[in-house]
Amino acid sequence: MVPLSYYLLLSGILFVCGVLGFLIKRNIITIFMSIELMLNGVNLSFVAFAAHWHALSGQVFVFFVMVVAAAEAAVGLAIIIAVYRTRETLNVDQVNLLKL
């Protein structure tokens, strides 16, 4: 059996990849995917703990996270399409109309 620490390490790596991608990337879709990556990194740690402790609550949380992520993806992609239609760009640094 694979020890828990391996899962957690992978989970951490995925999360950090998500954070770095969020911070560094300019393309709005890439940022969006980075967020998904962070969520899924966390999901991985949830299921790992659930398996380790033989507790179902971790798996239930994963479902919640997946639901929220799906809803977010729907709304987020709609916004991205709307932004692209009006601004003709996906670079976040150029989508700064609300900035002071």
Added chain:
Amino acid sequence: MTPNPYLYLWLVPLLPLAGAAINGFFGRRLPKRAITTVALVFCGAAFVMALWLAAGFSAASAPYSSDLAHWIRSGDFQVDFSFYLDQLSLVMLLVVTGVGFLIHIYSVGYMWDDDGYYRFMAYLNLFMFFMLTLVLAKNYLVMFIGWEGVGLASYLLIGFWFTKDSAAAAGKKAFIVNRIGDFGFLIALFLMIQHFGSLDFTHVFAAARSLPTEMAGAGLLTAIGLLLMVGAAGKSAQIPLYVWLPDAMEGPTPVSALIHAATMVTAGVYMVARSSVIFDHAPMAMMVVAIIGTLTALFAATIGIAQTDIKKVLAYSTVSQLGYMFMACGVGAFSAGIFHLMTHAFFKGLLFLAAGSVIHGVGGEQDMRKMGGLRVYMPWTFATMGIATLAIAGIPPLAGFWSKDEILWQAYNASWAYWLIGVITAFITSFYMFRLMYMTFSGEYRGAAASDVHGHDAHAHDDHSHGHGHGEPHESPWVMLGPLVVLALLSVVGGFVGYGNHFEHFLAPVFQVGDVVAREASPEAGKSALEYLLMAVSVGVAGLGWFLAYLLYRRRPQLPARIAASLGGLYQAVSNKYYIDELYAALFVKPLIDGSTTILWHGVDQGVIDAAVNDSADAARHVSDTARHMQSGNLRSYAGWVAAGAAVVIAYMVWMGVR
């Protein structure tokens, strides 16, 4: 049944207050005739009230007191608004309202063309209110109200032409110097409250009477007496606080006559006389009063010799005469002091009004060197001023002779030194007064074509705006001459109330204390050959002063300049008032201003108070300036901060092993 005048005592001060209120609030919109009517009627009514009160009053009358309202009630200590009428306050009442009323009339003529006419009349009435409060007070605190109030009125009237720098400065000087005196007065009041538990005259005097006379060493009563004298020296322009009075001549001349000669400046004498019980039990304080008075009399008289401004001569003369009054109080002859106060009010008020008439007549010139020969142009002014001069010089049988002689006699009984200085002062007084007369009225008119008189702005002019040009000197209108004539009459006959010690007997109930009584109880015993000899000496020196003035300023007018030149430094010192103003400026004023500027202003105010406020604001600004860079609006930097923060928290928890 006739109404009882005492019941209306409170009306006496309140009438002028009503006049002041009407003229002060509405005077701007009223025609000048209405202002005049209001001012004269309310002031005249107070005078009539005073006469009515006096009609039923005699030496045997018991003092009358009336409590108008409660003021301070704190445990056992209480002060009420209450008035007190005895022989002493009655004399003051008559002098203040009588002379005050005459000067009100005179002011109508003198100030008619001034833009601030209504203001002037309102201030005069206000002054009357405070002065009457002062003399009618039944306790020291009500007296203090009047005391401060006359100071205020004096300040307002000295600085009446406030657009002129010198007038504004003179008003300020008078006010500040008086504050020094008031400081002493207030501490005396605090001592009374602490030790006697009351400020009421009757209580305080009863308590003081029960204490032993402080023959050797100084105790409570000596302290109170000295502090009261500090207050009196401020108000009545005695050494070392006399410096404000000559400068106060910047005010309009009727003000100089009313406030700075006849009434307000005598408030100190009145206060000392009123506190006679306290002084009687404190011989050391008495001695200080006598010495200050004597020195002031001589000192101010010598300055008067060399002044060329007609009002300045009279101002120093006032200081000198006030010194006589304090000398009298200091040797225990309070009634003689009050007697001189009264006669002085007549003749000095007259001198100032006549001087005002002269200044009016020559178009605002005050320098006597530019006058001369005015007898031809203004005979009435000359005649009345001549009478006043004879009176102040002590020529019998005019008023000044009686009162001055009384003081000198009493002073001789105390010590020959007081008498000697008093006689020397009498000689100098006679000399500078006749010098003034000769320089002003005899010889040729030295004023240049009087139209360019206004060009001499080096001197402090009474520059009330004359509408008409001044070709020749001219006599003043009758509204101004009338008061002169009345005062001249009073200066002639005013002294006779002192004949046969009538005046002393009238005031005796007030001053019935200690050894004064012993001295005054034997009226005729003192009328020895010695007294007549002393009388002859003082008349003699007065005549000598007259003769010297005649010699120098009538017969040989070029001689004074030669004498002055030969005296050199001494003459310079005298004509520059012994450099006392410069000395005070160097000793007190300059250190105070420098200290305030460098330490208080630049040091404390700018360095500490302003700096604390400004620096804390600066610090807040710098911190904010740094912190605002975090809020760049860059989304990724926010995310970076969140990530970094999370990393720090996690690192902390891992490190510390928090579970």
